[in-house]
Amino acid sequence: GGLVWRGCSASCDAEDGTAGTLTDGNANPGDKLEGTDAAPDDPVHLKRRVGLFSGVALIVGTMIGSGIFVSPSGLLERTGSVGISFIIWMSCGLLSLLGALAYAELGTMNTSSGAEYAYFMDAFGGPPAFLFSWVSTLVLKPSQMAIICLSFAKYAVEPFVSECEPPEGLVKLVAVICIVMILAVNCYSVNLATNVQNIFTAAKLVAIAIIVCGGAYKLILGNTRHLQEPNFASSTATLGNIATAFYTGLWAYDGWNNLNYVTEEIKNPSKNLPMSIIIGIPLVTLCYALVNVSYLAVMSVSEMTDSEAVAVTFGNRLLGPMAWLMPLAVTISTFGSANGTLFVAGRLCFAASREGHLLDILSYVHVRRFTPAPGLIFHSLIATAMVLYGTIGSLIDFFSFTAWIFYGGAMLALIVMRRTKPHAPRPYKVPIIIPYIVLLVSAYLVVAPIIDLPQWEYLYAAAFILGGLVVYVPFVKWGYSLPFMDKITVLLQMVLEVVPTSTTFE
Ligand code: ARG
Numbered sequence: 001g002g003l004v005w006r007g008c009s010a011s012c013d014a015e016d017g018t019a020g021t022l023t024d025g026n027a028n029p030g031d032k033l034e035g036t037d038a039a040p041d042d043p044v045h046l047k048r049r050v051g052l053f054s055g056v057a058l059i060v061g062t063m064i065g066s067g068i069f070v071s072p073s074g075l076l077e078r079t080g081s082v083g084i085s086f087i088i089w090m091s092c093g094l095l096s097l098l099g100a101l102a103y104a105e106l107g108t109m110n111t112s113s114g115a116e117y118a119y120f121m122d123a124f125g126g127p128p129a130f131l132f133s134w135v136s137t138l139v140l141k142p143s144q145m146a147i148i149c150l151s152f153a154k155y156a157v158e159p160f161v162s163e164c165e166p167p168e169g170l171v172k173l174v175a176v177i178c179i180v181m182i183l184a185v186n187c188y189s190v191n192l193a194t195n196v197q198n199i200f201t202a203a204k205l206v207a208i209a210i211i212v213c214g215g216a217y218k219l220i221l222g223n224t225r226h227l228q229e230p231n232f233a234s235s236t237a238t239l240g241n242i243a244t245a246f247y248t249g250l251w252a253y254d255g256w257n258n259l260n261y262v263t264e265e266i267k268n269p270s271k272n273l274p275m276s277i278i279i280g281i282p283l284v285t286l287c288y289a290l291v292n293v294s295y296l297a298v299m300s301v302s303e304m305t306d307s308e309a310v311a312v313t314f315g316n317r318l319l320g321p322m323a324w325l326m327p328l329a330v331t332i333s334t335f336g337s338a339n340g341t342l343f344v345a346g347r348l349c350f351a352a353s354r355e356g357h358l359l360d361i362l363s364y365v366h367v368r369r370f371t372p373a374p375g376l377i378f379h380s381l382i383a384t385a386m387v388l389y390g391t392i393g394s395l396i397d398f399f400s401f402t403a404w405i406f407y408g409g410a411m412l413a414l415i416v417m418r419r420t421k422p423h424a425p426r427p428y429k430v431p432i433i434i435p436y437i438v439l440l441v442s443a444y445l446v447v448a449p450i451i452d453l454p455q456w457e458y459l460y461a462a463a464f465i466l467g468g469l470v471v472y473v474p475f476v477k478w479g480y481s482l483p484f485m486d487k488i489t490v491l492l493q494m495v496l497e498v499v500p501t502s503t504t505f506e
Helices: 005-012 016-023 052-063 067-079 082-109 116-124 126-161 168-188 190-220 239-253 258-265 269-298 301-306 310-318 325-354 373-389 392-420 433-452 456-477 485-496
Strands: none
Touching (some): 052 258, 067 082, 067 126, 067 325, 082 239, 082 269, 126 168, 126 310, 126 325, 126 392, 126 456, 168 325, 168 373, 190 269, 190 325, 239 269, 239 392, 258 269, 269 301, 325 373, 373 485, 392 456
């Protein structure tokens, strides 16, 4: 008894925010969802507990994940040149920084935790906002989950096949097992999920530190051979090729906008939000630069592009009897990221279905565990399908293409609102040239690959987005529901033991 669900919904609404705080060691948003310390009279306001330090930690924690352990090979392959790939790594960092600064204006102007959803609503109205919540729950979050779990699987399998190509079926099987394990953790208890997150976040910093120190050691010994051939001339880069190389690099930086999902929880946001961004993103960029240099201090370009799991090869070359440390650290790191991603996805799905954007059942919560089980299961199913039918590379293209349509949209929202709401309070105002630059780059990133090399992934993504419109008009705008849906909902409720959260258990 005594569980007041309104308190719960306030914290669930934080979407990415709840998981954002997840990465930040000391906060425990889970408590709220479990209904233990929900304040019944204060359903909307979350505690402001994210200061500058936790803000930076949160950015670094979400951005560093699987990408830096899988992207360097792909990027090198796509550009064919050490010099160009390095320039792209750095440009991705810069682009993320500029994008995040523009997001800081949006986030301090509208502090709603819905982030993009709220900005699109303000700037363009209902349909684009719906499309965002539709695409992020159906495409963006599950594909993130699939990519991270596939990276986990590569690293989990690699030590056992000792630098041969691991069988694809095995990698996919392990990735699906990873999804199931994470689903179990998240359905079992919110506290368990947050604990997993906090413990596992440390692992990625350890992995980065090992790589950077190992590389520095090799460089001091004078092993700079592979770094001295920037190979600009041998580059295979076409305009479209460069855009997809950016996709690969930008995947490693994705998550740069995550503070916007917790603006309500940031202390003194007009100062701390831009400061966390200005410190956090260059920090990640620096880490990635050092890791790339380290890889090349130990491996040649062809060794890197041939390697299935570049950090394992790195460990094998450098760590001798301790080589097992590398795949272990990376698997723990990616497992943690996947866990955080599903946690967020569950909340996002929960919030979207409560707005009437998805099936009602997806906003229900387990009767005893208080976890949003239907949403979690739904996401895991989509992610599993993506794992089975996709590869890391194709999923990264699919994800980045879709994500950058919406990042570009957010820039457009900022520019539009400068005109339509000139007097709205803007505690932090970004130089207007910045959103224009990011908008231009995102247009290039979305269009160039299609022109250069049309792939099915882009068509699927476009179909999903347009499909959203087809659903929007009858089911959201006119409020129709399918006739047999009630029966299915009741059946699923009994099987999964879930209830709508508007219920008050008192
Ligand atoms: N950059 C992360 C990685 O390299 C992926 C982050 C996924 N995005 C997010 N918003 N959690 O694995």
